[in-house]
Amino acid sequence: MHFHHHGYVSGDPRIQPVSGTGVDRPEELPAEVDVLIVGTGPAGMLAAAQLSQFPSITTRIVERRSGRLAIGQADGIQARSVETFQAFGFAERIAAEAYRITEMAFWKPDPADPSRIIRTARPVDDPTGISEFPHLIVNQARVLDYFAEFMAHAPTRMTPDYGLEFQDLTVADGGEYPVTVHLVHSTGPREGTERTLRAKYVIGADGARSRVRKAIGCTLAGDTANHAWGVMDALAVTDFPDIRLKCAIQSGAGGSILLIPREGGHLFRMYVDLGEVHGHNTRDIRSTTIGQIIEKANKILHPYTLDVRNVAWHSVYEVGHRLTDRFDNLLPEEVGTRTPRVFITGDACHTHSAKAGQGMNVSMQDGFNIAWKLGHVLEGRSPESLLSTYSAERQVVARNLIDFDRQWSSMMAKKPEEFDDPTELETFYVRTMEFPAGFMTEYAPSMIVGQSVHQEYASGFPVGKRFKSAPVVRVCDTNPLHLGHQATADGRWRVYVFTDEPLPGRDSSASRLADWLAESPESPLAFTPESADRDAWFDVKVIYQQNHQSIDINAVPPVFKPVVGPFRLTYYENVFALDPSADIFELRGIDRRGAVVVVRPDQYVANVLPLTATKELGAFFAGVHGAAVTAGSS
């Protein structure tokens, strides 16, 4: 955590100094905003939290409910999401209160007596160590609380505007605020009063029945038949021995259960199979009572019993697999002729089952993806064309999600005798672990993702995939740390310079690159406004191949020790050495001739280059920044 450089901070350093639009931020929604976000679900709240780090931008987030979410909705948190929370500063806190999945159990009919279930497998979660972060289960409400805290502590001091429901929007062809949005007060003394505001950009994060999606004329395509599940968050007394383990339970007679233990030591969520919804049974299934769900659960669990003592929340959950045709307001024929102004995220784009625990996670990455791009375009760091990469990148992810979830949920709904191989379900679960953990996303080359022609310089940081952290030692204070965890959601691009062999102070490819970074007009750092600290837009870190004892911090090139704040202090915390117990060069396949690894603000690897490829590095960032920033850098 970096603080005190603008003067002594006496209180909580997580509360950032107020600045820009956070100073005298109006409580009332203004008539004009830069970004309007509709909906305070995971996608909207993450997007708002990310934009809260841009003090020059006015972002508001509206929600039709009168206040925070209290109960229900999603609860599955992939390791990739916890990794994301780390960048927002709350991974450890949410992990401390969440349920953690370390094993999963599979229960099937006993071949000797199919009326009884028996445990057939209990594979460990993440057996291959995909991530250093845990797989968690916790109520979505708590995730939203932490994002709300983050944005309230941001320089912009953002809070959601509750009690405002989105009605409709129109997009004009030009003007500074081309999107006109109609809202209505949904609660409080002004309930029913309409209001209009104008925005530069709108993010629709308003869920499966998204009105923003409707307003921009998107259509959903997918299954016509839905599968129904009764779902409850309950407290119970039971002799089922795995009540505190995630379980896929298939009974011989009565269908299946997905059991998800929850935070706090007692609560669990249970999805109880209610079958396919067709025309003739729709009404019956939709009116399934909590009593019927519990009764069905007891049948499936036989010979075990479930004595439900308290139900915190329940619902009949019925959903098919549908995907929107596009993620923004540009019609296919308009792509390339103008740039989008309205974006949809999360459930507004993709509806699917809750069974794979994916929804909240994919939604958050939608929000992460669009938010920093809007920030950079609105601040003039990048051209508007950057915004077209959102739909291009996230539509692929959504399609993969739908495909995965269709496979997983149809398997979950299958009768045991329908499987060719009795271990098919758990085999699929283990084999596909990387996808539900959130690490399969691999963005295609674009203006912000390079061609992977130099991938061999850092084979463990695949271009287009998220930057996978590894241990290092910080030179200045000798602290062992995780390199990736030093990156916060501050909207900055990151340039990791893995050095070649010479130590600091000697001529090397790394030292020549350092000089180029500091001095060349083609260096990305040249885009940084004169008025800002040199590390304001780019976070440049260096990792030496040697142990920290060998590194003379005074000999490290100045570009790796930026001068910061009004006192012009030296920041030493970007200089790293090997952790002898876990050599990052070995772990991530980094060439001993060194490598540059460029990472996007949303943690995806954008490029891998040799240390000598200054021309390619300069060209890459010229593409990222485009003509739009020439003025800013002069």
Added chain:
Amino acid sequence: MHFHHHGYVSGDPRIQPVSGTGVDRPEELPAEVDVLIVGTGPAGMLAAAQLSQFPSITTRIVERRSGRLAIGQADGIQARSVETFQAFGFAERIAAEAYRITEMAFWKPDPADPSRIIRTARPVDDPTGISEFPHLIVNQARVLDYFAEFMAHAPTRMTPDYGLEFQDLTVADGGEYPVTVHLVHSTGPREGTERTLRAKYVIGADGARSRVRKAIGCTLAGDTANHAWGVMDALAVTDFPDIRLKCAIQSGAGGSILLIPREGGHLFRMYVDLGEVHGHNTRDIRSTTIGQIIEKANKILHPYTLDVRNVAWHSVYEVGHRLTDRFDNLLPEEVGTRTPRVFITGDACHTHSAKAGQGMNVSMQDGFNIAWKLGHVLEGRSPESLLSTYSAERQVVARNLIDFDRQWSSMMAKKPEEFDDPTELETFYVRTMEFPAGFMTEYAPSMIVGQSVHQEYASGFPVGKRFKSAPVVRVCDTNPLHLGHQATADGRWRVYVFTDEPLPGRDSSASRLADWLAESPESPLAFTPESADRDAWFDVKVIYQQNHQSIDINAVPPVFKPVVGPFRLTYYENVFALDPSADIFELRGIDRRGAVVVVRPDQYVANVLPLTATKELGAFFAGVHGAAVTAGSS
């Protein structure tokens, strides 16, 4: 974290349900309180935080300042303190914002040119793995903030009463509230107004110039001469390469510096030697300016320079080594005839240098020691005689502290040529690490510390020392965890049952002990009031010798799966198995015939017994609870 068992908790589970004196807690200080704490330093705030967990007790904490501490004072946090913070739920958060010490550097005059300093050693901190917790440096103000948050979230919803200064107290011979305390409003509209309140007990945590100490007639004994240090919390630009490392710097000419890097990446604290204070130079030394401190620092650092850009705080720090003759209001001749009513803690008892980074840490353990004892006596769990163990236990610790600090600070003040061995300073530092890390404390046998006659049953849990955690796997959810970290500062005694070889469901010493614990009138659990959950006073945990896959949770004896809350739910999280990668039986020397390890609410091992020693276990707790609780257990 254990929650939802009283019904669904939608918000932050760290905010405990309000109860007892927390319901309608008066904002104004009442006329009568159970415990009055004077002073909001580390000792007082920890004591208040601990007492905030006892809903039946009215505790108030007064402070003469108008609000929270903003700056200055202590900053060294031993691993033992971080371990303590873990029990109060904020170890990870404070570690995330603190400076962490992993190495220390020693600088001495260069033999070739004694006008210049050179680095001579850089030993790692905690090379032997004394603790899994880090050694931190962070402003005391933040420690106090976290304790304030903890007590505000406790059932009693406590907040400090600022702007009230202690004047005097008198202790009557009898009556329910025998201590009469005179306070005066020190700030605000009522400034100067006196007020009187009556208390059952008073904790004086009011610092080196303690008026509570004076009121009970204690005297300080120790050095007559003081050593003076200039101290500053500063931001600077320097070419001194170890500015982000803890350093002991001895110059040939100009004296010595203790350099303590601080949180945030830039700030450091520097103690600059100003020499002994004697009659003739007292005034000169006390009026040393910040400019003179900086000038002296530059002389000592030669050939390096220190360009101080901002001084957050500075002081001339002058202190000797003094210890109070007693820690409570009982005169030596009164011991055994009555019990104490007034206690002093922290700097009120022991004054010494800041150099070993001990003050705040020892003070907090004073507060931890007295607070749970007051809680238990006031709730009728234990007889008043329990309170006499406070002075007995903490006076020894204070004396050891003074001795250690006297050695360390006189070494720090020595000129390089005065050392017999040039490596003497760093050798002392490494050799004595356990003391400053906070783990040397070993309480002598008493009503709450058993004779260590069965120590061989768990040689790694020495009776009288703090319970050193080790890894285990929780059976119900297969989570790998640290056993000790499951213990929170909830005021409960803990009974760890390490089993003998048979698995649950088979006859064993452990199963027979479980039956005895559940059913015998001699069991400590029999003291638990009928109206409370069976785990309300005693936290009983079981650790099996096998891997978790071998443990049938349904076969585990009921005493290890308490029924809790209004829904009478089963709590499964007290049942543990081996972590195959770190066998706790091996790591802590636990006999394969099993062992019972009894741990106090302040985390000290109170007893180690064989599983069969039910008679001794019953007798031990009969002593702890005494006659006072007979009524409560009937």
